[in-house]
Amino acid sequence: MSREREKFPSTESIRRFFDRLKADFPKVEPVCKHFGRCGGCYLQDLSYEDQLRVKLEFLKELFSDRFELEGVIIPSPQPLYYRHRMDYVCAFSKMGLRMRGNYAEVVDLEECHLISPRAFEVFRFVKGRARELGIQDYDFIEHKGFLRYIVVREAKFTNELMIAFTATSPPDLLQRDKLLELMAETAQRAESVYWLKHEGLRDHSYGEPVKILGKPYIVEKVGSYQFMIKPDVFFQSNPLLIWKAYDDIKEHVYGRALDLYCGIGTISIYVSDACESVTGVELVQSSVEAAKANAELNGVKNVKFYAQDVGEYLKRG
Numbered sequence: 001m002s003r004e005r006e007k008f009p010s011t012e013s014i015r016r017f018f019d020r021l022k023a024d025f026p027k028v029e030p031v032c033k034h035f036g037r038c039g040g041c042y043l044q045d046l047s048y049e050d051q052l053r054v055k056l057e058f059l060k061e062l063f064s065d066r067f068e069l070e071g072v073i074i075p076s077p078q079p080l081y082y083r084h085r086m087d088y089v090c091a092f093s094k095m096g097l098r099m100r101g102n103y104a105e106v107v108d109l110e111e112c113h114l115i116s117p118r119a120f121e122v123f124r125f126v127k128g129r130a131r132e133l134g135i136q137d138y139d140f141i142e143h144k145g146f147l148r149y150i151v152v153r154e155a156k157f158t159n160e161l162m163i164a165f166t167a168t169s170p171p172d173l174l175q176r177d178k179l180l181e182l183m184a185e186t187a188q189r190a191e192s193v194y195w196l197k198h199e200g201l202r203d204h205s206y207g208e209p210v211k212i213l214g215k216p217y218i219v220e221k222v223g224s225y226q227f228m229i230k231p232d233v234f235f236q237s238n239p240l241l242i243w244k245a246y247d248d249i250k251e252h253v254y255g256r257a258l259d260l261y262c263g264i265g266t267i268s269i270y271v272s273d274a275c276e277s278v279t280g281v282e283l284v285q286s287s288v289e290a291a292k293a294n295a296e297l298n299g300v301k302n303v304k305f306y307a308q309d310v311g312e313y314l315k316r317g
């Protein structure tokens with residue numbers, strides 16, 4: 001068991017820890033009417049400055065048996081509307097996020113302040129039309145139904161929007177046509193629209209592309225670099241902030257650098273001009289392909305990417 005697991009064996013124990021910390025700070029009116037029921041936000045009833053204090057205390061506690069954590073948390077340029085991605089679950093005639101402390105319940109979101117107002121408007125449209133068209137949602141307890149997730153991904157510096165519908169195989173031709181109709185309408189409002197097929201029992205929003213409307217990727221900028229983002233890859237949650245963290249990394253790297261768990265090569269490419277070369281290692285082949293394509297897009301020549309388990313890669317010595 002990892003030391004993090006020993007210290008915080010469950011989400012519930014993390015929540016209790018946060019509750020104890022929160023008790024020392026004055027409460028403010030939360031922005032969102034769903035706060036308290038929705039599992040998406042936990043600290044919205046504190047001022048942003050106090051939220052940062054609580055998070056720093058949590059990190060100090062988490063690492064306390066290894067080292068004394070110094071420094072501060074870099075604040076987000078905006079505490080709301082910052083997220084790159086939201087996975088809204090579609091179940092039990094609701095579309096939104098899981099209820100706080102109850103995975104089996106979904107809060108039907110009428111507002112959400114984590115993505116931009118434009119992105120949430122598109123989600124609201126999709127949600128309304130899915131209901132009007134009678135598209136079946138997916139019961140993740142009984143594993144029955146069709147539409148599992150609506151994933152919203154947003155590039156903050158180009159304003160490009162991706163909407164991905166994650167669904168099982170269509171139960172009939174009518175359901176298939178309804179989803180295609182919804183996709184066509186969504187494509188009027190978003191740059192990239194995907195239908196992803198995921199039939200397994202595992203509860204996630206990834207899947208095999210069945211149909212794509214518009215662009216196959218959206219492009220996000222990090223400093224002067226651009227990154228193509230497809231539905232199957234990771235991108236940092238707060239694009240407004242990451243260049244600051246990557247600038248920090250850049251100050252400390254030189255020579256031949258290794259970027260372990262490199263994803264789509266964001267860090268490798270960002271720090272490449274401070275290094276002789278950067279080698280990125282990533283397990284998922286499609287992310288490695290994306291990293292190579294991103295290096296090419298940015299004209300960066302001194303980076304290499306390998307699809308391999310990091311543990312295995314390091315064993316090579």
Ligand SMILES: C[S@@+](CC[C@H](N)C(=O)[O-])C[C@H]1O[C@@H](n2cnc3c(N)ncnc32)[C@H](O)[C@@H]1O
Pocket residue numbers: 234235236260261262263264265266267281282283284287308309310311
């Ligand atoms: C949180 S993402 C970070 C990606 C990148 N460093 C960034 O900041 O954008 C972690 C990445 O590690 C990859 N990964 C997870 N386990 C791995 C392993 N055992 N070996 C190599 N890569 C792994 C995942 O596929 C994912 O792309």
